[in-house]
Amino acid sequence: MExxxxxxxxxxxxxxGGTADGSAPAGFHRARVTSLIGTSxxxxxxxxxxxxxxxxxxxxxxxxxxxxxxxGEGVETLGxxxxxxxxxxxxxxxxxxxxxxxxxxxxYGTLPGHPEAGEEAFLLEDVDGTVRFTISAFSRxxxxxxxxxxxxxxxxxxxxxxxxxxxxRRLAEG
Numbered sequence: 001m002e003x004x005x006x007x008x009x010x011x012x013x014x015x016x017g018g019t020a021d022g023s024a025p026a027g028f029h030r031a032r033v034t035s036l037i038g039t040s041x042x043x044x045x046x047x048x049x050x051x052x053x054x055x056x057x058x059x060x061x062x063x064x065x066x067x068x069x070x071x072g073e074g075v076e077t078l079g080x081x082x083x084x085x086x087x088x089x090x091x092x093x094x095x096x097x098x099x100x101x102x103x104x105x106x107x108y109g110t111l112p113g114h115p116e117a118g119e120e121a122f123l124l125e126d127v128d129g130t131v132r133f134t135i136s137a138f139s140r141x142x143x144x145x146x147x148x149x150x151x152x153x154x155x156x157x158x159x160x161x162x163x164x165x166x167x168x169r170r171l172a173e174g
Contacts, residue, residue, distance in 0.1 A: 001078065001089040001091060001113055002078075003065045003066075003067065003076065003077075003078045006067075006076040006078065006091050006093065006111055007076070009091070009093075009111045009112055010111075010112070011093070011095075011109045011110065011111065012109075012110045012111060012112055012114060012117040012142055013025065013028070013109065013110060013117040013118050013119065013140075015028075015119075015138075016095055016109055016119070017095050017096055017107070017119075018119060018138060019095075019096075019107040019119045019120070019121035019136055019137070019138070020095075020096050020107065020121070022136070024138035025138065027140060028117075028118055028138040028139060028140050029138065029139055029140060029150070029154055030136070030137070030138050031135075031136070031137045031138075031139070031154070031157055031158060031161060032134065032135070032136045032137075033134070033135045033158075033161040033162060033164075033165055034132055034133070034134045034135075035132065035133050035134075035162075035165035035166075035168075035169065036130070036131070036132060036169075037124070037131040037132060037133045037165075037168060037169050037172045038131050038169065038172045038173060039129055039130050039131065040172075040173070040174070042174060043131045043172045043173070043174075044102070044124065044126040044131045044172075046171060046172045046173075046174055047124050047131055047133065047168055047171065047172035048099065048104040048124055050168060050171040050172065051071070051104065051105065051106075051122055051124060051168060052070050052071045052097075052099065052104060052106070053069060053070055053071075054066055054069075054071070054077070055171060056122075056164060056167055056168045056171060057079065059167050059170075059171060060160075060163060060164055060167045062079045062081065062090065063079065064077045064078065064079045065077065065078045065079075066078075071094050071097050071106040071108075072094060072097045072106075073094055073095065073096055073097050074093065074094060075093070075094045075097075076091070076092070076093045076094075076111070077090075077091070077092045077093070077094070077108060078090065078091050078092075079092075088115055089113045089114070090114055090115075091110070091111040091112070091113050091114055092108035092109060092110055092111060092114065093108060093109055093111055094106050094107070094108045095107050095108060095109045095119065096121075102125060102126045102127065103123070103124065103125050103126075104123075104124050105121065105122045105123035105124055106121070106122060107119055107120060107121035107122070108120060110139075110142065114142060115141070115142060115143045115145070115146045116139045116140065116141060116142050116146055116153070117139065117140055117141070117142040118137060118138045118139030118140060119137060119138055119139075120135065120136075120137040120139075121134075121135065121136045121137065122134075122135055122164070123135075123136075131172065133165055133168055133169075135161045135164055135165065137157065137161070139157065141153060
C-alpha cells in the first residue's frame, strides 16, 4: 500500500470523532490509559513536539509516513508492522487535533486495509506543571485474523498503549 492511495478513502467505522467526546459505537471495545509524563520544566513542550511530529510513533517502533510533518485534521498516515509480505499496513487519518495552552493532542481513525476498525486519541494535559498523557480508543477487528482472537488483540492493544506512554515519558525527559 502507498500513502497516496489513502486520499479520499472512507473511514472503516461509524462514530468518526467519538474520541473527542468519549463516545463509542455499539459493539466496539474501549481502552484507556492515563500516565504521568513528567513535572520538569519543559516536559509538556517536549512531549507535545514528540507527539505532534510523529516522533513518539517512530521511537515506539511504528515509523509513519504522513501527508504532513505535524498532526492536523485530515492528515493521512501509513505505518507498517512487520517485515516484507508478513507486514501489516496501518493506514489512518487524523479526525481531530488541538494545540493550545496546557492541552495538545489528536485522534486518528482507521482506513481500509487496517487490521482493526476504530479510533485512537492521544491527549497531553499540563495542570499546574504536572503533565499527564491519556490514550483512549475504541476498536474491533476488521480482518478475519483480528476478529478470531479478541482477547489476544485487546491484550496487545493494552501493551501498545502502555508502551506509547512509556515512550513519550522518555522523550519528554529531554
